[in-house]
Amino acid sequence: MLAVSYQRVSTGEQVGEARSGLDRQAAAFAAFCSRHGLTPAPAAVVDEGVSAFKGRHRREGGLAAFIAAAMAGHWPMGTILVVEDLDRFSREVASRQQALLLGLFDAGVALGVCRDDRIVDRDIYDTNLAVRLMLTIRADAAHDYSAKLSERIDASWRHRRERSLQGEKIAGFRPFWCGWDGADYVLNTHAATVQRMTQLCLEGLGLIRIAQALNAEGFRTAKGRTWAYANVHKVISDPRIVGDRPWSDGTVVPGYFPAVITRAEFDRCHKLITLRNSRKGQVGKGDAIRNLFQGHSYCTCGRLLSYQSRRSRSGETLYEYLTCVGKRHGHCDSQNVKYDEEVILRALMRERWRHYFTASDRRHEDRKLRQKILAAEAEVAKHQAQAERSQAQLGSLLGEGRLSAKAANLIAAQVDQALAAASEAQEALQALQRRQAEMGAHLTGLELEEAIHGQVEKFIAESLQQPEVRQRFNAWLLASGVRITATDPVRNSWAMELDGRHHQAWALRYRGLPETVVEEGLSSVVAVALADSGKISQEAVPDWVREAADRKAQDFSARVERRLSSAEA
Structure with missing residues (x-):
């Protein structure tokens, strides 16, 4: 008869390099086959790091695959599945174990148990009461052991959790770094x-x-x-x-x-x-070699621009252009944009990235955070002082011997309450200090502008004709959050955005105008527009800035209207 070894260990540690658990089960299988004159199957059914307590091995493990194959007739009738002990077969409740065993019998497979040196098929199970009782008792024992072990582990984890919530550190309870x-x-x-x-x-x-x-x-x-x-x-x-x-x-x-x-x-x-x-499936990975701005260039309708080219019969590129993906389905009618890397790179270098972050807004947030930290420090000091006074009072009264048990308990409760309040205030202070440290790590507008310019120059110096350099440049655009929009396909004019915030938000209705026109009257107008759109706080824009913005906006609108009238004429 054919015998198949089923080997299972519950944890990865039991697999290990030494494979002691699996090797022990393999040795028991070989001896079992020798005693019963069975023919060992060339490959074992193995579940590594799979627990049988909740039946995972029968749902998705190697045992589940074996039973499914046997039900499909891929194993001959009378095949014997051999386990080292019954607890390797299952550790679920007795009813689940019985159902699993009957399913094995339905597939025409018998069960061999090395520990008992016994083979059990359906006939033996149905006719031998002692075998049924023995299997039921062993099933209960296996499940009971696992249940108690699970309870102990859960209790241990709960205890560790309580200790960690109190701030206690546990030596063996840490990540690998x-x-x-x-x-x-x-x-x-x-x-x-x-x-x-x-x-x-x-x-x-x-x-x-x-x-x-x-x-x-x-x-x-x-x-x-x-x-x-x-x-x-x-x-x-x-x-x-x-x-x-x-x-x-x-x-x-x-x-x-x-x-x-x-x-x-x-x-x-x-x-x-x-x-x-x-973004998976939106753009092809290979396009990053041909289109330096793949996945980051957009049409004014908000859809991505796709790289296209026309080539001669000899394979020479005649011209390259970007087209809106919405045109394929009739969702956009914008003109194609000439693909000119030099123009877009110059636009990246020319962009006033510092305008994404206003120094006044940064100083305002810093000032508010420092005020909160000072208030939190004062709160900690107040509660600590209160606890020290209560402790001193308690010690003095105890030393004089004129303190009743009720009064002592009352003062002790005040000490505990003050210490708890001091601990809570200390945690709030630490959170504010962490926030301050994180803010210090953020780039200012000027630093951001210098970083972007330096990165573009670095990639250009490395030769953007090399595929790996082009792919790294494209990945850097993703990391930096840069979004490039073709505002005027005819003039090949581009607008830059960072994380969805357009520093020329106030002039969006004048898209397509030459850049020199759009850039007139920045500063105060930009600050007001960003404040009104919630990008910066209203407190960061004083009244005199708003008044200057109004004057500039009126003057700018008049100039724009004159330009538009001249263009139409």
Whole structure:
């Protein structure tokens, strides 16, 4: 008869490099076949790291595949599935185990148990009461053991959770980029891997490319293996890299671990990954080699521009252009735009990126945050002082021996209340300080402008004719949030946006005008428009700026009307 070995271990640690659990089961199978004169199947059915307590192995594991194949007739009738012990077959409640066993019999397969040195088929199960009782008792014992183990593990996790909520650190309870110095968590050498991973993501690389870059640069996982995109996604999406400790019930302990990156970087990475996933199928990957701005150039209707070219019979490019994808379905009638990389790159370099962020708005937010921090520090000091006074009063009265038990309990409760209020105020202060540190990491408008200009110059110096450089430039556009809109196809005029905010929002109704006309009267007009649209706070725009904006807007509108009248004439 043919015998098939079913080997299962519940955790990845049991698989390990030594494979002690699987090797032990394989040895028991070989001895069982020898004793019963069975023919071993060349390959075993193996479930690595799959628990049988809740039946996962019978729904999606190797056992499920084996039973399905047997039901389909791919295994001969009378085949014996051999397990080391009954608990390898299942650890569910007795009724579930019985149903699984009867399903095995329905597929024409018998069960062999090495520990009992017994083969059970349907005839033996139906006619031998002792075997049925033995299997039922063993099923109950297997499930009871797993249930108690699960309860102990759950209780242990609940205890750990309560300890972590109280601020206690646990040595063996940390991510791979954290070490232990005997009292607290510290970043180890793997933190550099996480930082490099974040940097690559912020540069616009996808998960697969990040994994490839990490492997090429010699970075390895905690187990010394090469990186795969799934590992990268797991780490870069882990809130513990910014110091948070999340729990399954939704509770989050901020600042529990040392932060590897800032929260702003973490949020940006998450946004970029979401953006890349939302754009799947919209544009072809190969277009980034031909179209430097693939996925970032838009028509005035809001749809993407697609790269097109006309070639001679010899393959020589005659001309290149960008066309709105909406034209394919009759949703847009805009003209095609000549594809001229030099024109668009000059527009990138000429853009006044500093106008995306106003210094007054930044100073206003900084000032408000500093005021909140000072107030929080005062609140902490007040509650700590109150606790110290109550403790001193309690000690003095106790020393004089003129304190009743009721009064002592009352003062002790006041001390506890003051300490709890001080702890709560301290947490609020730390949150404000973290916010201040994150704000300090943000680029100012001038720094942003210099960074974009420097990056464009760097890519041009590296020769944008090289495919890998073009792809990196395209990825950088994604990371920086740049959006390029063809405002005038005839003049090949382009407008730049950053994260959906157009610094010429006040002049959108005059699209198509020459850039020199649109740029007249920026400053105060821009500030008012951004404040009215909610992009910056109203407090950042004083009255005199609004008055100047009104005068400029009226003067500008008059000049525009004159230009339009001249053009029509």
